[in-house]
Amino acid sequence: MTDPRLAALSQLLPGLRLLTDPADLEHYGRDWTRRWTPAPLAIALPAAADEVQAIVRWARATGVGIVPSGGRTGLSGGAVAADGELVLSLERMNKVLGFDPVDRTLTVQAGIALEAVHNAAREHGLVYPVDFAARGSCSIGGNIATNAGGIRVIRYGNTREWIAGLKIVTGTGELLDVGRGLVKNSSGYDLRHLAVASEGTLGVIVEATLRLADPPPPTSVMLLALPDFESLMRVFATLRAKLRLEAFEFFTDRALYHVVAHGAYRPFEEDHAYYVVAEFAAGEAGEAAALDAFESCVGEGWVLDGVISQSDAQAAQLWRLREGITESLAKYVPYKNDVSVRVSAMPAFLADAQSLLAAQYPQFDVVWFGHIGDGNLHINVLKPEGMDQAAFVADCERVTKLLAAALQAHGGSISAEHGIGLVKKPYLSSTRSAAEIDLMRGIKRVLDPDGVMNPGKLFDPT
Numbered sequence: 001m002t003d004p005r006l007a008a009l010s011q012l013l014p015g016l017r018l019l020t021d022p023a024d025l026e027h028y029g030r031d032w033t034r035r036w037t038p039a040p041l042a043i044a045l046p047a048a049a050d051e052v053q054a055i056v057r058w059a060r061a062t063g064v065g066i067v068p069s070g071g072r073t074g075l076s077g078g079a080v081a082a083d084g085e086l087v088l089s090l091e092r093m094n095k096v097l098g099f100d101p102v103d104r105t106l107t108v109q110a111g112i113a114l115e116a117v118h119n120a121a122r123e124h125g126l127v128y129p130v131d132f133a134a135r136g137s138c139s140i141g142g143n144i145a146t147n148a149g150g151i152r153v154i155r156y157g158n159t160r161e162w163i164a165g166l167k168i169v170t171g172t173g174e175l176l177d178v179g180r181g182l183v184k185n186s187s188g189y190d191l192r193h194l195a196v197a198s199e200g201t202l203g204v205i206v207e208a209t210l211r212l213a214d215p216p217p218p219t220s221v222m223l224l225a226l227p228d229f230e231s232l233m234r235v236f237a238t239l240r241a242k243l244r245l246e247a248f249e250f251f252t253d254r255a256l257y258h259v260v261a262h263g264a265y266r267p268f269e270e271d272h273a274y275y276v277v278a279e280f281a282a283g284e285a286g287e288a289a290a291l292d293a294f295e296s297c298v299g300e301g302w303v304l305d306g307v308i309s310q311s312d313a314q315a316a317q318l319w320r321l322r323e324g325i326t327e328s329l330a331k332y333v334p335y336k337n338d339v340s341v342r343v344s345a346m347p348a349f350l351a352d353a354q355s356l357l358a359a360q361y362p363q364f365d366v367v368w369f370g371h372i373g374d375g376n377l378h379i380n381v382l383k384p385e386g387m388d389q390a391a392f393v394a395d396c397e398r399v400t401k402l403l404a405a406a407l408q409a410h411g412g413s414i415s416a417e418h419g420i421g422l423v424k425k426p427y428l429s430s431t432r433s434a435a436e437i438d439l440m441r442g443i444k445r446v447l448d449p450d451g452v453m454n455p456g457k458l459f460d461p462t
Contacts, residue, residue: 005062006042013054017092019043028087031072031079033423034333035393040067040081047092049167049175049206055088056204056452057173065455068200070111070139074146075336076421078199078457085455088204090141096120097207105164105181107209110141117210126212129156133323141205147197149417151247151322154373156213158417160196165209168195170202171448181209194443199419200454202447219246220282221315222290224297224306225272229350231302232274236372238302242293244281249322251275251369256321258367262328264320268305276372277322279315325369329380333389334367335396337379339407340416346375349410353379356406360399376416379403397426404430420458428459 006018019028020042029038041064046052059066065085072079081087090111097107099120106121106128114128115135121128130143132150142148144166149158156162165179168191179185179192195205226232232250239245253271260266267275280286290308297303309315341349357366361381370377383392404414404427414420414427428437441462444451451461 003041005058005064008062009044009055009058012058013046013051015047016051016055017045017047019045028069028072028089029067029081031074031077033075033077033080033421036077036080036082036422038081039084040087041084043069043087043089045089045092049093049169052088052169052204052206053173053175055086056169056171059086059452060171060173060450063450063452065452066204067454068141068145068204070142070145071113071134071137072142073134073138074142074421075338075418076415076423078146078419078421078454079142080422083456090139090204090206093206094139099124100181103164103181104212105209106212107165107207108140109207110144110205111139114138114140114143121210121212124212125215127215128162128210129213129216130159130162133326140208140210144196144205144208145198145200146417146419149371149374149376151249151371153371153376154248155216155246160193162211163192163196163208164211166192166195166205167207168203168205171444171450171453175206176203179209197419199421199457201444201458203453216246217244217281217286218283219279219315220287220290221277221279221309221318222294222306223267223318223321224276224278224294225268225270225304226274226276226302227304228273230347232276232372233347234300234302235276235297238293238297239278239280240373242289243278243286245278245373246281247277247279248371248373249277249369250372251277251322251325252367254365254367255325255369258328259321259324262324264324264328265317267307267318267321270305272304275321277318279319322369325367325380329367329382332365332382334380334382335393336418337381337400337403337414338376338416338418339379339403339412339414340374340376341407341410341412343373343375345410345412346372346377349406349412350377352406352410353377353403356402357381357399360402374416375412400427407431422457425457425459 028043029040067081067085069089093109093111117128164181168176365382367380408430413431
């Protein structure tokens with residue numbers, strides 16, 4: 001028998017596409033965490049903002065929670081529907097709505113894939129500079145909802161810096177048009193920035209106006225092998241002083257092992273403790289400066305080996321060593337920590353964190369990689385073959401509590417760019433004070449008085 005609540009929704013919106021097949025419920029009800037059994041009521045796929053408004057008003061009337069859904073590439077359980085919620089997928093709202101050549105902005109629906117945004121910007125001779133490996137499947141709305149960063153934060157910053165305006169359907173069903181593309185607007189609170197990183201707990205982002213930039217200059221890529229993390233920080237300082245860095249990414253020997261096992265080429269004959277992929281502005285001056293920086297770092301003993309790309313194909317090959325890490329680890333169902341500290345605090349924090357994890361995880365393979373330029377570290381703990389998944393997660397959560405305390409001591413954050421969702425919810429207080437959390441709860445009560453927007457994510461209702 002059809003659920004009467006869904007019957008009422010179908011009557012309200014006769015043209016709304018609703019999915020209830022078990023395979024669809026499973027597919028749309030989870031994200032990349034794979035830790036919760038999906039159990040949504042149904043999947044709604046609206047085609048326009050007014051349909052989203054009607055769905056939210058229906059949710060308020062029926063008491064059904066709404067889980068906004070983009071590409072579901074998140075790693076913190078933010079897009080999980082495990083308690084009878086309605087998944088509101090934006091995948092049909094995937095169009096480019098307009099381009100303004102004077103303001104250099106691109107207006108898009110929230111369900112558009114990041115790669116499609118890149119392609120649309122390129123058609124106008126410009127770029128949308130936020131980028132990461134999941135570009136083909138993640139959506140711009142999800143990027144905004146988590147303030148995604150990626151591999152070029154060192155040059156361009158996080159998603160937040162590139163949002164000129166948003167349209168948001170709040171938890172009351174009201175459509176807000178915030179920002180409106182203005183460069184200057186000192187007329188009160190900036191609700192646009194409030195929506196960024198809100199993880200769908202305040203409303204549904206349905207449209208975004210994105211700032212675009214000039215294409216970067218031609219670039220080259222270098223891969224460097226380093227003996228220790230202290231050397232890595234010295235190399236970063238040297239390259240940042242001598243080159244126009246577009247990206248500076250690091251990974252460990254264990255990360256390289258898994259990427260090579262997954263099909264990538266082995267770059268050096270010998271194994272080394274740390275590796276760096278750095279992208280920099282090329283040209284004769286850039287190449288000369290890169291060679292000078294490389295020789296200087298080798299002379300200091302900070303770099304043990306290295307290679308500079310001689311073609312676009314080789315540059316892509318070098319980047320695959322970094323961008324292929326997540327895919328190479330997927331079969332292990334890793335437990336992921338996405339943390340950040342100030343760049344200056346990274347050596348001290350990493351020393352404490354490595355000691356902590358070596359003591360607590362002696363039996364686990366721990367893979368580190370991340371974005372040095374913005375203080376973001378990704379820690380992947382791999383489940384041993386044959387170990388029960390629940391026992392593995394429980395052991396990892398025990399150690400994450402200790403890691404959160406270490407982050408608090410170093411002034412860091414338990415979530416750099418993946419969001420809090422369900423996974424990091426128990427550790428929010430290590431990053432935010434009780435007063436801040438109370439204020440966040442108060443903001444949610446104003447914009448979502450009935451608590452229908454992504455319930456249970458970020459923090460529990462009170």
